[in-house]
Amino acid sequence: MNSLRAAVLLLLFFVGSPVWAEKRVALVIGNSAYRHAPQLANPQNDAGDMASKLTALGFVVVTGRDLDLTGMRGVIREFVGKVEGADVALFFYAGHGLQVNGGNYIIPIDAQLKSNNDLDFEALPIALVLAAMERNAKVNLVFLDACRDNPLATTLARSLGTRSVVVGRGLAKLDTGVGPLIAFATQPGNVALDGAGRNSPFTSALLQHLGTPGQSITDDLIAVRRAVLQVTDGKQIPWDSSSLTGPVVLNPAKIAETPTNSAVFRGKSRGTGLLV
Template identity: 35%
Template sequence: MLTALAILACLAPVAGIAELARQETSQSPSVFVMFSTGLGQAGLDRLNDSDPDPNSIYTRVLLRHLADPGRNLVELATDVQAEVGALAAEVGYQQTSAYYAEGSAGAFVLTPTASEAPKGKRLAFVVGMGDYPNLRQQSRPLSAHEDAAAMTAKLQSMGFSVVSATDLGRAEFNEKLEAFLQGLAPGDVAAFYFSGLGLQIDGNNYLLPADISTANLEDGGAKLARQAIQLSSLVDAMTKRQAGLTLIILDAARDNPFAAPAR
């Protein structure tokens, strides 16, 4: 099981996300965000020490269902939630994945049936953050590199052109994200997948780049906001490209490790 800074997520529907992707247009953006666990839960990288699967519990289940034909995103997320919960329960653990849908995203079918044609050009940016040299070893996710590699292969098999990277510093992430965004056009299907560390503070969700430092984390404020990747900014940047679908999948944390303990 990962530490508090490892794989976490939120309950669906997600409070506050509705304001993430507002655009100054008359049409609401089509955004679907998938989270690996519920708020306050730590996700499982492994079922036990002898688990042969190299992927996290959430990502391994998602990989099995992502290309299910004819299933829309809400149905996909619901199937994944049930299977993740059942797997975790086998080892006496509770893990409840979650999702948020805006616009018509929930009805989008990633893998149409044989009688239907896929919609739009498909592009994806896949990131695995497994090496955090400035953080304690026990804080680092065990499966991020394997998760990113497996997700890259799966998305490519589904017709996505994929930009894949691991262990990016903040500046490197910005460069690759900008290059990815430049390739998007209105009507495209845009996907972003992240496996690594993250956290939530005061309702803001952050993904941690590989060069994050303990000092940035302990600050819990201005330094963190400058160094980490804020989910709301990521969603805004993607939706501004007017993609037909913006799909964001986060196998990453949403707790606040600096919150005062409850009395």
């Protein structure tokens, strides 16, 4: 009798718990404690809270906070080792970033960027992470809360003088192949707000709306955009670029199987959190 009761309780546990059939892997980095620039209040919190959020959504999460260059390379390499064959790969970064000649970089806490030569040795191109994701995963999602006002970009721009190298505000638009969705805290070339609370306005909205049951990530990001517009009085407009080939749902609702909804999308990413 006891064994029967235990079996029933086990069955109820699995029925009432979300089951993730896909392989989901995430890289989450938050850098706050910069050594050669004013420290940022939110990114460390942003990374910790986002890691918890993604774990609840079925991701295996590789997390790094307040990383120097060696530390950042280490967590990226760990992530690349886990992401091979993933159905969904996700990259979240909060901290300083900059664009130089249209290329985007994420900045370790030990960077100084006193000259153009330092860029190759003290910063990491975002393209490094994106390339690994595109090689290994079917669906790629990127969230960049790295458009803050960056004094290191000012230092680098000043060192270049009149040379034909452009250090831009915020981040630049990223060109990718088929499959990724890339979301920025604000429009390309603009600067986002840090906010006065535990999280930045962008990350706070992501924590609230990402993985809404039964809702596609496209609709999640519309809700994020509305929330950030409201809390910043219209000063910050989150922006995204997508080449997804189907509706990605991170938290599928229980949908009755019918011929209609079973044929919504059939393509490369079948069975990867998409409605299929």
